[in-house]
Amino acid sequence: MALLQISEPGQSAAPHQHRIAAGIDLGTTNSLVASIRSGLAETLPDIEGHHLLPSIVHYAKDEPAIVGNAAKQFANTDPLNTIASVKRLMGRGLKDVKTTGTRLPYDFIENEGQGMPMIRTAAGDKSPVQVSADILNALKKRAEETLDGELSGVVITVPAYFDDAQRQATKDAATLAGLNVLRLLNEPTAAAVAYGLDKGAEGIYAIYDLGGGTFDISILRLHHGIFEVMATAGNSALGGDDIDRSIAQWIMQEANIADDAEHHHIRQLLDVARTAKETLTTQDIAPIQLEGHIKWQGELTHAQLNQLIDPLIHKTITPCRRAMHDAGLTVEHIKEIVMVGGATRMPRVREKVGDFFKRSPHTDIDPDKVVAIGAAIQADILAGNKPDDEMLLLDVIPLSLGLETMGGLSEKIIPRNTTIPVAKAQEFTTFKDGQTAMLLHIVQGERELVLDCRSLARFELRGIPKMVSGSARIRVTFQVDADGLLSVSATEETTGVHSEIIVKPSYGLQDGDIERMLKDSLEHAKYDIAARTLREQQVEADSVINALRAAIQADGHYLLKHQEFLKINAALNDLLKIKEGTDVKAIKKAIEHLDNLTQSYAERRMDSAIHRAVKGQHVDEL
Ligand code: ADP
Ligand code: MG
Numbered sequence: 001m002a003l004l005q006i007s008e009p010g011q012s013a014a015p016h017q018h019r020i021a022a023g024i025d026l027g028t029t030n031s032l033v034a035s036i037r038s039g040l041a042e043t044l045p046d047i048e049g050h051h052l053l054p055s056i057v058h059y060a061k062d063e064p065a066i067v068g069n070a071a072k073q074f075a076n077t078d079p080l081n082t083i084a085s086v087k088r089l090m091g092r093g094l095k096d097v098k099t100t101g102t103r104l105p106y107d108f109i110e111n112e113g114q115g116m117p118m119i120r121t122a123a124g125d126k127s128p129v130q131v132s133a134d135i136l137n138a139l140k141k142r143a144e145e146t147l148d149g150e151l152s153g154v155v156i157t158v159p160a161y162f163d164d165a166q167r168q169a170t171k172d173a174a175t176l177a178g179l180n181v182l183r184l185l186n187e188p189t190a191a192a193v194a195y196g197l198d199k200g201a202e203g204i205y206a207i208y209d210l211g212g213g214t215f216d217i218s219i220l221r222l223h224h225g226i227f228e229v230m231a232t233a234g235n236s237a238l239g240g241d242d243i244d245r246s247i248a249q250w251i252m253q254e255a256n257i258a259d260d261a262e263h264h265h266i267r268q269l270l271d272v273a274r275t276a277k278e279t280l281t282t283q284d285i286a287p288i289q290l291e292g293h294i295k296w297q298g299e300l301t302h303a304q305l306n307q308l309i310d311p312l313i314h315k316t317i318t319p320c321r322r323a324m325h326d327a328g329l330t331v332e333h334i335k336e337i338v339m340v341g342g343a344t345r346m347p348r349v350r351e352k353v354g355d356f357f358k359r360s361p362h363t364d365i366d367p368d369k370v371v372a373i374g375a376a377i378q379a380d381i382l383a384g385n386k387p388d389d390e391m392l393l394l395d396v397i398p399l400s401l402g403l404e405t406m407g408g409l410s411e412k413i414i415p416r417n418t419t420i421p422v423a424k425a426q427e428f429t430t431f432k433d434g435q436t437a438m439l440l441h442i443v444q445g446e447r448e449l450v451l452d453c454r455s456l457a458r459f460e461l462r463g464i465p466k467m468v469s470g471s472a473r474i475r476v477t478f479q480v481d482a483d484g485l486l487s488v489s490a491t492e493e494t495t496g497v498h499s500e501i502i503v504k505p506s507y508g509l510q511d512g513d514i515e516r517m518l519k520d521s522l523e524h525a526k527y528d529i530a531a532r533t534l535r536e537q538q539v540e541a542d543s544v545i546n547a548l549r550a551a552i553q554a555d556g557h558y559l560l561k562h563q564e565f566l567k568i569n570a571a572l573n574d575l576l577k578i579k580e581g582t583d584v585k586a587i588k589k590a591i592e593h594l595d596n597l598t599q600s601y602a603e604r605r606m607d608s609a610i611h612r613a614v615k616g617q618h619v620d621e622l
Contacts, residue, residue, distance in 0.1 A: 019152040021182065021383035022143045023190070023375025026132065026156055026170065028087040029212025029240070030342070031055045032369060033139040034376035035147055036385070041194070041376045043369045044146045052368060053142075056084045057134045059123035067138040076264045080107050081121045085213060086135075088236070089116060089128035090173075091165030116169065129169050133176035140177055153182040155379035157371050160186040160218050160232040161398050163444075164456070167484050182382040184483040188218030189227055190374030191340045194365055198227055203335035204327075208353055208361065210316060211341040213239040217320045219327045219334075228419055231326035232398060233319035238312065240277075240343035246308045247273035247300065251288065255296035265293060276300045281345050306348050313352045320356060326417070337361035342368040397422075401478055401486060404441035404450045406431050406542070407535035413478045416446060420484055425477040427493075431543065433550055434466040438474060442488055442501075448528035449535070459501040461490040469543070530584075537587045541579035544591055548572060548598060551605060559604050571597050 022035045022044075030052040034043040043051045050069065058071035059081045066074075074082040085104060094108055094117040107120040118125040136156075143151055156179075158170055167184055174181045188207035192198065197205055202222050209216040216234035220227055248269040252259070257269075269290075276286040280302060290296040324330060337357050343349060344367045354360045365373060380386060397420055402412040405428070414424050430438065438461045445453030464472050473493040480486050489500030548568070556565060575590040 018385055019383040020147050020149045021379035022151055022154050023372050023379045024139055024154050024156045025372035025375060027055055027211060028085050028214055029055060030368060031135050031139060032372035033143045034372035035143060036376055036380045041373045043372050044142055046142055053138060055135055056082060057131050058082045059121035061122045065134040067134055076267050079105060083119060083131050086128045086131040090132060091169035092116060129173045129176060132173035136174055136177035136179060140179055153180040153379065153383050155183050155185050155375040155382060156181060157185050157187045157190045157375050159216055160188055160229055164484065164486050182379055185375055185378055186229060187371045188220060189229065190371045191338050192220050193377050194370045194374035195338055195362055197222060204329065204333050206334045206337045206357060207340060208337060208344065209340035210343040210349060211239050213241045215239060215316050217323045219323050231323040231417060233323040235315065235319055238315055242312055243277055243309050244270050244273045247277055250308055254298055255290060255294065257294055280305055309348060313349055317356055331357050339363050339367045340370055397480055399444045400446055402443050403476060404443060407539040408450045409448060409532060409535050410443050410450050410453050414480065420480045421482045423477060423479040425475050428474045428476055429470050430472045431469055432546060433469045436464045436466060437462045438464060440476065440490055448532045457501055459499060461499040463497040464492050465495055534582055534584050537584050538579050541575055541587055541591055544594060545572060545575060555605060560601060568597050
């Protein structure tokens, strides 16, 4: 596969004009901002010295939004107005979010499955984009105060599996926060950049990212100084929070707390569990003390913790296997492993991941800062501060992009895991004589039938000149930019009639969906091929029927004898019936039968056409 280079946008700045750029890790649990200061990339703390900004926003009537630790205080007392994990809602429909089993206890406003849900708060209805914008705004303020100047541009990281809708929603949030987005960058790529892997030896790297509520594994390849994401996999409902839950459950058991304990008690328990977990990362034992309503004293040991978390860690290994399988690799191919996400601080996680990959992972850079640091390095280059630095970052699209063709089949234009940016074109033609418009239906997925893929957008190309079916030449171009956003254009080549669309689906796919769709496509491969053959046969039947009907209408009355017409008409009706069924061979036979019956009619038509053509012309003009 030819690799495409990403050109550097913007002009390089004059040496004295250092532009202030920043990298932002907009996380599900925590967000960070980082920048290059005196040549070093570092995350920026708030006045109290916290680098991590909890991705939580609290809304109160007629008050500006409160973000971060201050907002977290309200989680117990005012949960409906305290929005956490909003990243899960970005570019999603409510249905998408609910099917993943994510519990988001907000007051959602249903919008008939269209677009992102709004959240009812004391400060009015908020879309996930607005909530994210409030988080970004807090980081922007922090950066501009610390760096003492206006930000010229930012690089914001997104999970590698983020689809079009999710990327677009992230960009929209940045725009709303008054940020100039230089580039959206995949989180694993950012982590690799932070470790300077792009400057190191060629090879394949695995990025293991276990955050608060999500797990992602990405396989990157560095080749000829170019980064490429080979495969991604993960679990959108697995992270440090699950560890907290299982520790909390254990405490409940030990302390004899009933399962139906009140909401705020559970919250409190989860906080205690998290503290114990984080303590064990550096200590040998974690004392636990429940105060207030429920009183209990105990301790959590490494042995106990390991017993609780081993099944969870094990659940991250399955996606690791799948990603390597997708990339056609085994663990022996992996050169180095990079750990990302707060939960990878846990010694047990490092140990188990090391066991699986048979190598100890990189942990030198703080795993919850590493993504922001990589983003800052990239932002600095894109802002033009390092005009000589040739860093090329390449990402892939997670699912194939295609177009619906006759018979409800998906013709893949850009296959899954193609490196972006990319543009690919293919020619299509009309199906009917005199067809002047064409509906282009863009779909995403690996399956053969459009029905089994996800619909992204539809648009029309109008004004195609009337031509015989099959003679119009419509060139459809799919273009995915460096941020992973798709636009599609169609041009009729003889006339230059043109139409295009920027695909902004109202909401996109969960990575769980991607997994499911891939699994389906493998399981159904056989069925799909059969289905495809059937559809193709049906399409052929349709085109035979259409052509025959048009012919009969044009000249049947004088070129066909009545008996002959009746016979052909009966065969045509047979074909109409048979093609609705699923018997491919029967359809084929019916088409052949009709072909035979109409052969002499076709010859007469040809003669008659030649006859008409030569009428009134000299033979030597032919
Ligand atoms: P996200 O990328 O989802 O925003 P983070 O990378 O910030 O999340 O990871 C947050 C998770 O990391 C939380 O579950 C938190 O408890 C966990 N975590 C942070 N520090 C530690 C630690 N020292 N030991 C164990 N887990 C930790
Ligand atoms: Mg993260």
